[in-house]
Amino acid sequence: MTDRPIRIVRARTHNLKNVTLDIPKHQVVAFTGVSGSGKSSLLFDTIAAESQRQLAETYSTFVRNRLPHFGQPDADRLENLPASIVIDQRRLGGNARSTVGTVTEIYALLRLPELTFLGRTDFVVLSCTPSCSSASHCQK
DSSP states (O other): OOOSOEEEEEEOSTTOOSEEEEEOSSSOOOOOOSTTSSHHIIIIIIIIHHHHHHHHTTSOHHHHTTSOOOOOOSEEEEESOOOOOOOOSSOOSSOTTOOHHHHTTHHHHHHHHHHHHHTOSOOOOOBOOTTOOSGGGOBO
């Protein structure tokens, strides 16, 4: 596996206007922005669609016909894409506080380095809204 970053050249899907960027591998990367800025277009309609399309090409025709069909994203070039697990934006089930991390159980694994570093096993997790300005607005 190559350590070169994922490279997207001139993506034009939906709100994206000739976006070119490099995304580092082996790091947690967050895409933020106002509503309508193209976050979902970049992730779901460009990167995830191409990754899933490339993965589907490795299967037999029989299997490919039963998989979801992803079109070719509108971009000049996508390089160094790894196989991806795409988790949709719709509700995952569970309660209203369920997240991708809690549903996939990766949340517990993400806490381990912090706990080991601190030498502690007791902790409090705060869940805040992006506009949270004080602890009184946060939920434990």
